[in-house]
Amino acid sequence: MNSAPTNYARTNYAMVRRLILKDWYLNRWMIIGSIPAGLASLAIVLTGKQVAFLLSIILLCMVIIGVGAQLAVVTTINERKEQTLAFIMSLPVSWREYTAAKILANLIIFLIPWLAITAGALGILLLPGATHGLIPFIAIMAVEMLVTTCLIIAAGVITESQAWLTVAILCSSLGLNILGYVFAHTRGIAPQMWGMSVHWTAASCTILLAEFLVAALILALTFFVQSRKTDFL
Amino acid sequence: MHSGPSSIVLSQTGGPLYQQIMDQIKQKIAVEEWKAGDEIPSIRQLAVDLRVSVITVKRAYLELEREGLIVTQHGKGSFVATGIAVGPHLYEQKLSVHLEEAARLGTTIGMSGRELVSRLRKALDEVDDARPVSPKSLKESQ
Amino acid sequence: MNDVCVRLEGVSKRYPHFLLDNISLDLPVGSILGFIGANGAGKSTTIRILMGLVRQDSGSVQVLGHAMPAEQTAAKLDIGYVSEDMRLYGSATLAWHMNFIASIYPQWDQSYADTLVRRFDLRPEQKIKGLSHGQRVKAALLLALGRQPRLLLLDEPTTGLDPVARREVLAELMAVLADERRTIFFSSHNTLDVEQISDRIAFIDRGRIIALEEKEDLLDRWRRVRLVVPPSAVLPQFPGIVEVGGTERLPVLITNHFDPAVVSLCQDRGATVQSIDSMTLEEIFVANVQSRRELQPA
Numbered sequence: 287m288n289s290a291p292t293n294y295a296r297t298n299y300a301m302v303r304r305l306i307l308k309d310w311y312l313n314r315w316m317i318i319g320s321i322p323a324g325l326a327s328l329a330i331v332l333t334g335k336q337v338a339f340l341l342s343i344i345l346l347c348m349v350i351i352g353v354g355a356q357l358a359v360v361t362t363i364n365e366r367k368e369q370t371l372a373f374i375m376s377l378p379v380s381w382r383e384y385t386a387a388k389i390l391a392n393l394i395i396f397l398i399p400w401l402a403i404t405a406g407a408l409g410i411l412l413l414p415g416a417t418h419g420l421i422p423f424i425a426i427m428a429v430e431m432l433v434t435t436c437l438i439i440a441a442g443v444i445t446e447s448q449a450w451l452t453v454a455i456l457c458s459s460l461g462l463n464i465l466g467y468v469f470a471h472t473r474g475i476a477p478q479m480w481g482m483s484v485h486w487t488a489a490s491c492t493i494l495l496a497e498f499l500v501a502a503l504i505l506a507l508t509f510f511v512q513s514r515k516t517d518f519l
Numbered sequence: 520m521h522s523g524p525s526s527i528v529l530s531q532t533g534g535p536l537y538q539q540i541m542d543q544i545k546q547k548i549a550v551e552e553w554k555a556g557d558e559i560p561s562i563r564q565l566a567v568d569l570r571v572s573v574i575t576v577k578r579a580y581l582e583l584e585r586e587g588l589i590v591t592q593h594g595k596g597s598f599v600a601t602g603i604a605v606g607p608h609l610y611e612q613k614l615s616v617h618l619e620e621a622a623r624l625g626t627t628i629g630m631s632g633r634e635l636v637s638r639l640r641k642a643l644d645e646v647d648d649a650r651p652v653s654p655k656s657l658k659e660s661q
Numbered sequence: 662m663n664d665v666c667v668r669l670e671g672v673s674k675r676y677p678h679f680l681l682d683n684i685s686l687d688l689p690v691g692s693i694l695g696f697i698g699a700n701g702a703g704k705s706t707t708i709r710i711l712m713g714l715v716r717q718d719s720g721s722v723q724v725l726g727h728a729m730p731a732e733q734t735a736a737k738l739d740i741g742y743v744s745e746d747m748r749l750y751g752s753a754t755l756a757w758h759m760n761f762i763a764s765i766y767p768q769w770d771q772s773y774a775d776t777l778v779r780r781f782d783l784r785p786e787q788k789i790k791g792l793s794h795g796q797r798v799k800a801a802l803l804l805a806l807g808r809q810p811r812l813l814l815l816d817e818p819t820t821g822l823d824p825v826a827r828r829e830v831l832a833e834l835m836a837v838l839a840d841e842r843r844t845i846f847f848s849s850h851n852t853l854d855v856e857q858i859s860d861r862i863a864f865i866d867r868g869r870i871i872a873l874e875e876k877e878d879l880l881d882r883w884r885r886v887r888l889v890v891p892p893s894a895v896l897p898q899f900p901g902i903v904e905v906g907g908t909e910r911l912p913v914l915i916t917n918h919f920d921p922a923v924v925s926l927c928q929d930r931g932a933t934v935q936s937i938d939s940m941t942l943e944e945i946f947v948a949n950v951q952s953r954r955e956l957q958p959a
Contacts, residue, residue: 298734301765304761304765308761311753311757312750368751369747369748370747370748370749370750372714372742372744372746372747373747373749373750373801375712375714376712376737376740376741376742376743376747377737377765378735378737378738378765379734379737380730380733380734516715517715517716518714518715519714519715531853534939535880535939536856536857537877563838563839563841564839566838567835567836567838570831570832570835570857570858571835571857571858572693572857572858572859572860572876573691573692573838573860574860574875574876575876575877623933623934626933627889627933627935
């Protein structure tokens with residue numbers, strides 16, 4: 287019974303898929319439980335009222351980060367805490383599959399509500415009569431959340447430590463608020479925010495691009511750091 | 520257990536395992552449980568049944584083969600040797616061991632050869648007296 | 662004909678307070694090696710290096726023909742690993758774990774796994790968190806055995822098990838060896854078990870392999886000799902005395918290179934040999950370690 291010759295340097299995608307499904311299965315109640323909160327937030331967003339809109343955005347941030355962070359905690363820290371890491375690493379996987387699976391499992395669960403809500407928010411803003419000017423800002427903030435989630439996942443996977451993960455979560459929430467304030471007052475964004483037309487300035491474009499790059503960088507760095515680990519247990 | 524109780528029973532306090540296996544196989548041959556020419560379990564099979572390392576069983580089989588009690592044919596298996604009288608052989612070795620022990624002890628307490636021999640004769644007489652065991656003699660000795 | 666299943670050559674690994682020093686050992690296919698050492702001697706580290714979970718600082722590691730840790734993914738397809746610090750997922754059932762493993766390993770034998778469930782007296786629909794320690798160990802072993810691995814790497818497989826469970830586990834391990842293409846490497850504190858089922862023995866102490874040989878050879882070499890030495894005589898010197906105990910008139914010597922000619926040697930000097938006893942594996946291990954530590958204190 288010989289398995290097909292494996293190229294040892296390539297990732298075994300079947301195992302990655304199995305590990306992702308495993309994490310989703312084991313945490314299914316947490317994932318399912320976050321849906322009502324997400325839907326409620328989406329509903330508030332969709333009502334379109336300006337004040338409620340901004341409030342709900344904040345609420346959304348908390349829900350999304352909360353769920354993303356909680357899942358990251360459970361899937362990464364707990365493997366070490368509950369000592370199941372040895373069980374997983376006794377399977378035909380290397381750090382590559384393990385890291386990829388943890389990142390994807392958490393990222394996908396985050397991306398689903400994130401995409402839904404971002405699309406919903408942008409959709410509302412594109413309706414005639416809405417404050418179109420807010421679109422760049424909302425886009426920037428949405429991608430900002432993607433960046434912080436990547437940071438939280440990375441911290442969980444690399445450090446496997448409750449302490450560091452808490453630091454990452456705190457920095458993320460803080461960072462979001464601070465950057466939100468900063469961006470809302472940037473010369474390239476602020477003036478256009480409350481206007482009725484969409485204005486993609488150089489500033490907003492650069493910021494958006496930078497955010498995507500940072501997210502990608504964080505994930506690449508995670509792989510790099512994992513590859514340098516000599517003791518996986 | 521799954522394979523049924525093994526017909527050889529080992530004890531953790533019975534001395535070297537390979538020795539125990541050898542002794543029990545010899546007894547089986549002596550009482551003709553395993554008759555001359557019969558096939559006996561393969562080394563690996565016996566090891567699994569007894570939960571003992573293959574090496575240990577191998578050693579027991581090698582010793583038995585050297586003493587001429589079993590024969591191993593490569594590829595065919597192991598068999599009880601034909602044309603041997605195991606009964607006396609089984610106890611032959613035990614006798615040697617005991618006699619050596621007696622000699623050693625005797626020397627230690629400073630007995631002469633002649634004293635040892637007379638002690639052996641006395642022991643022989645006691646064995647003769649004990650045979651045959653009839654109800655009458657049992658009652659008498661009580 | 663005899664391929665090597667596992668080969669460690671000059672493997673070293675340094676930790677802040679511990680050094681695994683120049684470990685070399687071979688494990689032929691179809692054999693079973695028992696690894697004995699005190700806590701902290703380096704057993705678990707060695708086994709983790711074999712699994713590719715820890716990368717050695719120097720030396721080469723070959724498992725089932727694969728270099729570790731580089732080719733660990735391929736190697737682990739044929740390895741069943743159970744260690745005492747390994748846990749299964751508490752919120753999931755044994756059945757879930759069995760399906761999980763079955764989906765990964767093409768050689769998973771469901772009927773054999775079902776037999777093991779019965780033999781180990783487990784219930785598949787039970788959640789792992791509801792199992793006792795002994796049941797968890799058996800569950801982990803079941804998952805390792807069910808995939809019919811060519812190599813079983815077991816770190817303390819019987820520790821913490823009650824005597825009945827221990828016998829069951831040993832029976833299953835020996836049953837594995839009925840297939841002479843399968844190999845077992847296990848570490849254990851239970852020297853009686855190791856003595857019974859191992860073909861080869863390795864002792865490890867303070868990060869170094871201090872003995873590596875066939876079990877029967879090891880058991881043959883070591884003897885405890887009791888002598889009676891009359892007041893006039895001088896204690897005979899014979900090779901390989903590792904320990905001298907007892908009193909001046911009734912010394913007890915432990916030797917690791919027993920030679921039957923010793924008997925006459927003693928009698929020449931006027932001493933009589935009271936008895937020559939074999940030693941259990943545990944006694945050999947302790948004597949070995951103690952004599953070394955006297956020569957090289959920490």
